[in-house]
Amino acid sequence: MTSSASLDALLEEKMKFRENDSQQQTDVLQEEPSASAALPPGMQKSQDTSVDDLLKEMSRVPLFMTSLDEVGDDSGENVELEALKALAYEGTRAEIAQNFREQGTELVRTEKRYREAREYYTKALNALKAPPVPPDPEQGPQVVEIDEEAELQKERSIEEVCLVNRALCNLEMKNYGSCNRDCAAALRLNPKNVKAWYRAASACLALDKVAAALDACQSGLSFDSQNTALKSFMTRIEQRRDHLAAVEKTRKEREERTRLEQATLRLALMNRKVLARRTDRPLEMPEAKVALDDPLDASSTLNIPVMILYPVHAQTDFIKQFQESESISEHLSYLLPVPWDQNNEYTTSNVECYIETIEGGLIKAGKKLSLLKLLSSGKLEVVDDLVRVMVVPKGKAAQWIEDFKTRRGKQ
Structure with a gap:
């Protein structure tokens, strides 16, 4: 397998070969050699490699990868790539989780790829729940001083942020139930998290749970009364509440009028001694109505x-x-x-x-x-x-x- 170092050497040899070849072209104008000199083995290998083969070799190096498909050697392995993957799981739980969190945040901020970002936040949260990695016996005893209290606070902070950010991904993907569950988990860690209250209110409003949305907004404002986003969203919720109240009022009035009309019609038929009944299979004639x-x-x-x-x-x-x-x-x-x-x-x-x-x-x-x-x-x-x-x-x-x-x- 061609490593990054060997690839650099190969490219360097190609540059030297091109310089030598340029000098030889100048000499050829003066005299024509009777025979070509043999190239060194490394340069001969580079000279004999086609562009497609060279690109294929480069695609196995993580720096030049454009796809994770078919990036191994003949045995299907890629040492460089596996090494990079392993790096993602090295360090303390907080460090591993922070790495995944940053990758998820980058996907949200630059590309709005919420589905992929959600997976990274999930990996971060799972990393925080994982048991500590046992020391490698081949490396011998290691003494690492860790402030357990500070590390625990760091983990809680990362967990809170990942939950709130994953709630955003679920909100954008219209997974409102999952969004609310993530917000609730974040608020158990920190009831003052305004972003969690805002996203919980957004998910509730999307489901027309106006009372719950209002409660979430009011809770957030109780911790940050001047929060512009929450105040603006509170106005939206109140408008939706008033609209739904008007719709409900109209519905009840219509139902009440229908009830009164039916009662009046029954009274009219009874006063006139007209008998009326309905069957299980009436004709489909909407215009037929007493x-x-x-x-x-x-x-x-x-x-x-x-x-x-x-x-x-x-x-x-x-x-x-x-x-x-x-x-x-x-x-x-x-x-x-x-x-x-x-x-x-x-x-x-x-x-x-x-x-x-x-x-x-x-x-x-x-x-x-x-x-x-x-x-x-x-x-x-x-x-x-x-x-x-x-x-x-x-x-x-x-x-x-x-x-x-x-x-x-x-x-």
Whole structure:
């Protein structure tokens, strides 16, 4: 394997070779040698090495590495690189952790590479938890004086900073739960850490935990009342709190109005003796809705959606607002004749109307009776906010009724 020293020697030999080669080119203008002199072994090796091979050799030296892939020799090992990696774990726990912390901070400050930086902060924190490295027996006994109290304080300081910085990485990566956990761990070490309070407040606000965000901000300001960042962020939190309060107020008012409207409608139906029920499988018709002209006045006009069915020809019409005082004939006057009626069977005077009863039978509906008169008879009901009226030509009514009864009997 080519080491850094051997690579320097190789480059130096190449420079000397180039100087000698320049001198030889000057001499060649005067006379042409009969034979080339042999180069020294080291220079001959350099001369025979291609540019690609030279770059490959250089890539194994940590100084010139551009990638960690395929940087070993034929056996896959790289002594220089492994030595550099080992250096990262030499020294006291505080020194090892500080090394990782600095690498993480550099990634955040210069490149905003939060994911990679978070890994370095994690390595630093893990280094602080690792047991002391036992002495190397080959180096013999060593006497190292360490101020344990000072070393412990240094470790706590590094741990606090790494936790707060890792919280920043998690905040930028939208890992709000992890951010809060790191802030909480940092605050257990130092409750006065304003950065931890600020980042905890940021994570809480991102989750719309406004109360927790306010609490974090207020806690930070209790230690640094003039902190500009916290004061500005407190304003943002208060604005979000007020907005959410307004949204919640609107929601409650809407729910309360809906409740009152429904209660008023039930009262209106009860006063009119109109029966209504809902099924598990209503038609997907959002516009079909029983409603009062004034939703909060039970005495105002009641509007009931009506489906006009032409069962003989499998056709339909829909009346969104059929007022309680209106009759079927009033609506048939503009619905008939229908465009698909080739035989002119559907005229106001030539059709009969039927409505299915609560028991499943049929009742012949008077075309001139008001809808309320029909519904208040106690035999009919509004199903899923809809009344179905079947319109049949008189000449085909008897047969259609028989077919209806047969189908009901089979069911």
